[in-house]
Amino acid sequence: MRNKILSFLFLLFSVSNAESQNLPVPQNIGSQHPRVFGKDMSLNQLKELVQKEDWAAAIITKTKNNVAPYLEHYKRDKTWLVSRLQMYWKTKSTQVYINGGKYDHAEGEAPVPTVKFIGGRGTPSSYRTPKLEDIKPYMDDPRGLYLQNSTTNVWEWGPIVATSGIVNSINRQILTIARDAAFMYWYSGDEEYANLAYNVLDTYLKGVYYLNEPIDLSHGHHQTLVSYIQFEVIQDHILNEITQCYDFLHDFIGAKNPESITIYDATLQKWADLQIKNGVSFNNWNLLEAAHISHIALVLENNSAYKNGKGAQYYLDQIMNQSSTRQWSMNKLMDYGYDKTTGVWNESPGYSMNVLSDFISFAEFYDRNFDIDLLKEMPILKQAVKSSVQYLYPNKYMVSFGDGHYNKLRKEPLLYSIENAQKYGKKADEEYFTKMYQTIYSDETREGKYIGKNIQDLFIEKNLVFDKNSAAGKLTDFTTPLFYVPHNSWLVQRQGEGDSALMISQIGSLGNHMHSNGIAMELYGKGLPLAPEMGHGSSYFSIEYAEYYTQFPAHNTVIVNGKSKYPEMKSNHAFSLNAAYPKSGITKGIVPGITFSDVSFFEPETYSDQRRVMGIVKDNEEEGYYIDIFRSNQKDGNNIKNEYFFHNLGQNLELTAINGIPLDLKPTTKLAFGDGDLMAYDYMWDKMSMETNQDFKGKFNLALKDKIVNMNLWFQGQSDREVFSVLSPKSTALSHGLLPDDINKSPIPTLVVRQNGEAWNRPFVAIYEPALNNETNIQSVDYFGKNEFVGIHVTNKSGREDFIFSNTTTNEKMNFNLFSVTGTYGIISKKAADFTLFLGNGKNISNGKYSLDLGNDVASAVLKNENGELYFSSDVAVTLSIVAEGKIKNGIITDAAGTKYEGIYNKKEKTQSFKLPALSYQKIKIDMK
Secondary structure: OOOOHHHHHHHOOOOOOOOOOOOOOOOOOOOOOOOOOOOOOOHHHHHHHHHHOHHHHHHHHHHHHHHHHHHHHHHHOOOOOHHHOOEEOOOOOOEEEEEOOEEEEEEOOOOOOEEOOOOEOOOOOOEOOOOHHHOOOOOOEOOEEEEEEOOOOOEEEEOHHHOOOHHHHHHHHHHHHHHHHHHHHHHHOOHHHHHHHHHHHHHHHHHHHOOOOOEEOOOOHHHHOOOOOOOOHHHOOHHHHHHHHHHHHHHHHHHHOHHHHHHHHHHHHHHHHHHHHOOOOOOHHHHHHHHHHHHHHHHOOOHHHOOOOOOHHHHHHHHHOOOOOOOOOHHHHHHHHEOOOOOOEOEOHHHHHHHHHHHHHHHHHHHHHHOOOHHHHOHHHHHHHHHHHHHEOOOOOEOOOOOOOOOOOOOHHHHHHHHHHHHOOOHHHHHHHHHHHHHHOOOOOOOOOOOOOOOOHHHHOOOOOOOOOOOOOOHHHOOOOEEEEOOOOEEEEEEOOHHHOEEEEEEOEEEEEEOOOOOEEEEEEOOEEEEOOOOOOOOOOOHHHHHHHOOHHHOOOEEEOOOOOOOOEEEEEOOEEEEEEOOOOOOOOOOOOEEEEEEEEEEOOOOEEEEEEEEEEOOOOOOOEEEEEEEEEEOOOOOOEEEEEEEOOOOEEEEEEOOOOEOOOEEOOOOOHHHOOOHHHHHOEEEEEEEOOOOEEEEEEEEOOOOEEEEEEEEOOOOOEEEEEEEEOOOOOOOOOOOOHHHHOOOEEEEEEEEEOOEEEEEEEEEEEEEEOOOOOEEEEEEEOOOOOEEEEEEEOOOOEEEEEEOOOOOOEEEEOOEEEEEEEEEEEEEOOEEEEEEEEEEEEEOOOEEEEOOOOOEEEEEEEEOOEEEEEEOOOEEEEEEOOOOOOOOEEEOOOOOEEEOEEEOOOOEEEEEEOOEEEEEEEEEOO
């Protein structure tokens, strides 16, 4: 967190909550320099710290050593370091022209050398960034940059357009040296450090002063993103070093070269103005731009010091309270980006956590400098910290939809939440967040002597000591069996803990950094995201990102007519939640072991309706599986084909008939752009297929050093079907230590099931079971029902049988043997004398002896018999009927609170009926007198 603090000085003197109209700005920024690292930048206190703490002394030594060789160069040749800056030394160009995301040319002439523009936006370069010693002094040549080719190792002239961001990389390295030298001047008083730093800073800032805003010759989107020195305003991180260098040198410059201050301040003002003018307002760009502006604001003086009135207060007010097309106020941004109930930000998980960390960083800085509790003023941030754990799989890695990665949760928000609670006496919050932190990071050292690493650590860090009475809990203490965020079109189901747990993550496409994926999903099993998301490829600007990684075939979803597609990145294609159990965020009063969701989606490219029902059934630690029922239909009847894609980790995929005989798959050229399908189809290879209308089963095999992780599957057959086994590109989301590199770099085995024609009355019906070492707890899977009525019969090796019912309507009764369900989802289970009636969303359910009738209501209800004890719950009033045996009079049901409900005996039907109110899941007792 210490490395992020400066990024959020922009909320300096902000004390209001996110619903206020204005956040106050300081009336007086003060006259003391330096101040970029906070109010306590006292030289005497720092020197006392260095005397007392070895880590602080080590930072001073490291900084001094970093500068030492360049100081020696400076003593011999005062131009040595500054001449390595990448400038228009000879041409002194003032106007840069770009063509989209590529450098084109520069023209115009300034009185001094100007800063050179970079070569490309996110484009790869075949050249290495050189060491400073290898850079030609005053390099400004029409041939470009003299660099070493990374393939041939030959030094050659590379055109600017081919050098990506090397120009800025070199300049930032030099400005970092200048910043360190400026700090060492402030710390030691040695003016040789100051002269070295001033020489660089003066050349660079004057070189920006004469630059105009670059012009995009393509007149496209890039014109709205560009900065003076590169293609994205958010990438102007060099402002960190520039403002820090300027701040430490400010008094020196004022004494030696006071006329330069006017130019420097004017340069920083125009730079801040461009940060406000360009960029993106509705996502993390807004915060990154605000961070850059805040750095500038803090080294400027009060508004009254400038004729144009653009001082510290002006720029702080701009980022806090003023909204323009590409730079929103903090209040507007929070109101737009955060889900009001859950506190989840509307971007893919990694970006969401970055934004939360950024917001928390400014709250932390504000607190440490002004003793103002912004978490109290902005309660959505506290909720966001609490909800962030919902991103976690049971292995404590985040889910990875959109442009995501399977990564750990960022620590900074939790750490400050604990610190804040300790400071302001919020005992309950301290206990909650400390337990949450220790639970998530239980395998790491959580406290000890602080050791800083950077200059800013000398001014702002302190050691956080946890309450010794606080201990780690279970991840399920902080997550919920079902969690739904409409603001992101994201829904999670989870059951169990650790490697034996099951978890589904379903995602639509609503928010930023999202993909074109319809109703996509990830599945967890045996400690891994077995059915993973694919990430964003090599970069957002790569061809594979556009053609494959952001498209339907890279996701676990269904594609209509080979053409399903809509805009990715900033997308507005959410699914609709029809029903789910349990309710989002609920942890108590629900039946264990069962969850489900029913979502619908309109696919705009093909004008198609899609509906996906997914569920978890988990009876104990060992047994458990996923249910997936996917219906898809082109609304105008133009159903050429519907294709179900399922990617799973492994070295191979085995597909067999139900009797275990391997499917006779043959090489095929289908699934191709040449057939009129999406370009993404051409990214798959080793394509094998066969036509079959039979049920089949399969197994993905992931061989690790100590075990084999399988995903077993059972798939219902239908007429006009073709089954494919293919290889898909690697998942670039797997790059943060979860799996070995050889697995991360391997292709992904993929099952594709093509349904020729519609897939609504012939939906895709699958059962998935994670397993180890080629084992399975499922003995068999059979199917019943027809058309929109889907029935699945799962027999487990333990003897438990599950009968799953699914339909698209709540008005049609589904019958199978003595069982019946009227609703969109229901499960009837039996094992010896035990049974379960689970009505996920419907009107009634019966196993022939026990039935639940909700009348005209459509809701969820459960009746479960386990080891001779009955459990019940219902969202609405329900009639529980029991087939009576022998001569029975009216019985009594007693609930957990002791309330009694008298039954009515129907002699003709030979049933006992009880009118029960809505009750949370609880034990009930039936006395059938």
